Amino acid sequence: MPIRLLLPGDEGRLDAYLARHPATSMFLRSNVRRVGLADRAERYHARYAALMDGDGAVHGVVSHAWNGNLLIQAEPDDAIGLAGFHLAAGDRAVAGIIGPLPAVRAVQTLFPNRPLLKDGADDLFDLPLSDLKVPAALTDGTLSWRRADAGDIPLLSVWRVGYCLETLGEADSADLHARAAADVAAWVAADEAFVVTGADGVPLSMATHNARVPDTVQIGGVWTPVALRGRGLARAAVTGALLAARDDGAETAILFTGKQNEPARRAYLSLGFRIIGDYGIVLLG
Numbered sequence: 001m002p003i004r005l006l007l008p009g010d011e012g013r014l015d016a017y018l019a020r021h022p023a024t025s026m027f028l029r030s031n032v033r034r035v036g037l038a039d040r041a042e043r044y045h046a047r048y049a050a051l052m053d054g055d056g057a058v059h060g061v062v063s064h065a066w067n068g069n070l071l072i073q074a075e076p077d078d079a080i081g082l083a084g085f086h087l088a089a090g091d092r093a094v095a096g097i098i099g100p101l102p103a104v105r106a107v108q109t110l111f112p113n114r115p116l117l118k119d120g121a122d123d124l125f126d127l128p129l130s131d132l133k134v135p136a137a138l139t140d141g142t143l144s145w146r147r148a149d150a151g152d153i154p155l156l157s158v159w160r161v162g163y164c165l166e167t168l169g170e171a172d173s174a175d176l177h178a179r180a181a182a183d184v185a186a187w188v189a190a191d192e193a194f195v196v197t198g199a200d201g202v203p204l205s206m207a208t209h210n211a212r213v214p215d216t217v218q219i220g221g222v223w224t225p226v227a228l229r230g231r232g233l234a235r236a237a238v239t240g241a242l243l244a245a246r247d248d249g250a251e252t253a254i255l256f257t258g259k260q261n262e263p264a265r266r267a268y269l270s271l272g273f274r275i276i277g278d279y280g281i282v283l284l285g
Contacts, residue, residue, distance in 0.1 A: 001059055003085050006048040008037050014050065017058035018073055023126055023254050023276060024100045025073040026218040028063060030211035041066055043186060047092075049085045051078055062107075064092055072099030076106035083107045096283040104280030115285035117169035122256040122281060123265060125273040129246040129253055133272045138196075138236055145240025148184075148193035148206065156193060156206055157181040163223045168283055187221070194244060196236040205233035207241040211254075217245035219255040222264070235267040242271070256281075 006014055011032055018025040018032075031044045039047045046063035051074070053059060060074030062082035070086065072079050079099070087094070087110065094111070097104045101121055137143040148156060160180035164170040187193035187208050195203035205228065210220030219241055224234045242253055256279040257264040269275075 001051045001053055003049055003051055003082060006037050006050050006058075006061070010048075010050075011037055013056055014048065014058050014061060017050075017061065021073050021100075022216060022252070023124055024279065026211035026213070026216065026254055027071050027098065028061065028073055029213050030218070031063070031065070031071075033213060046071065047086065047089075049082045051082065062086065064089075064094070068093050068095030070094060070097045070099075070107060072097065072103045072107065074099075074103055076102045079103040079107050080110065083110060094284060096281065098281050099279075101278035101280035104282055108282050111284060116282065117285050118167075118281060118283040120258055120281040120283075122258055122279040123275045124256045124277045124279040125254065125268050126276050127242075127253045127271065127273040129242060129251055131272045132239070132242055132246070132253075133270065134239055134243070135232055135236055135271075137232055138239055143196050143198060143204075143233070143236045144201075145194060145196045145236060145243070147191050147244065148188050148195050148203070150188060152193075152195060152203055153181070153184050153188055155203060156184045156188075156195070159206055159223045159225065160184050160221070162225070163221060170283075183221075191244075193221075194237060194241040196233055196240055204228055205237040207234070207237040209241060209245060212245070212250070215250060216252045216254060217242070217250045219253060229263075232267075234264070235271065238267070239271060 018029045034044045039045055046065040048063045050058045051060040060078040063071045064086040070083055097107050157180050170176055192209040194207050196205045197203055205224040208221035209217050211218035219238055222234050
């Protein structure tokens with residue numbers, strides 16, 4: 001099948017394909033719903049290369065996003081060809097590879113000499129939100145959750161830097177601090193950042209909706225300062241983000257975490273999540 005760039009007007013045929021892979025295509029589906037198929041150097045924008053049959057149906061896609069990431073929903077061999085299509089353009093650096101793990105590993109072979117900031121084989125989880133198990137600390141009033149507001153941005157920006165250093169393997173820099181602040185401000189403006197607090201109202205942990213379509217939410221950006229860990233705070237922050245999504249009409253939640261991150265895995269399983277497969281996040285130096 002030929003590869004072609006998707007253009008405004010192709011959103012429906014793309015989503016018809018992606019909707020058949022709901023757990024591994026949340027970034028792609030969410031980005032298209034936010035900004036369509038336009039390609040500008042702005043948040044959520046991307047260039048989309050797709051395999052298409054003679055009837056115009058999509059059979060695989062790789063987008064090259066505004067931030068340099070290749071976002072994949074395709075079979076491994078197809079993903080190589082689609083990623084190569086983007087590389088042939090030569091006008092945008094590749095920062096990372098994200099998608100189903102077998103396809104990510106296949107595309108990773110195109111970059112044999114790039115150092116790795118993160119070489120992530122993650123567990124992929126889902127949860128019907130009707131089955132969410134709310135921690136006792138949120139039901140007995142020990143902890144509370146709320147959407148983050150503008151006053152939280154300075155603190156959450158510091159936390160976001162910590163997340164990027166620890167989880168994504170990034171180097172500390174002025175650019176990182178600027179990107180972290182911009183990310184947090186965008187999440188807060190979109191009502192997609194959540195904090196859990198104690199009785200004094202001071203934020204103790206955070207979580208975000210990092211992708212969203214009407215019936216499904218994907219949770220990410222979960223962070224608790226090191227000194228506050230081991231108290232169930234991240235579990236409560238994730239729960240708050242899930243309750244907000246459920247109130248907004250979502251029926252299913254998706255998230256992923258490193259296979260070696262045992263505290264996070266235990267926390268998510270305790271909320272009712274189940275492991276459904278593998279996900280890949282490779283970040284290139």
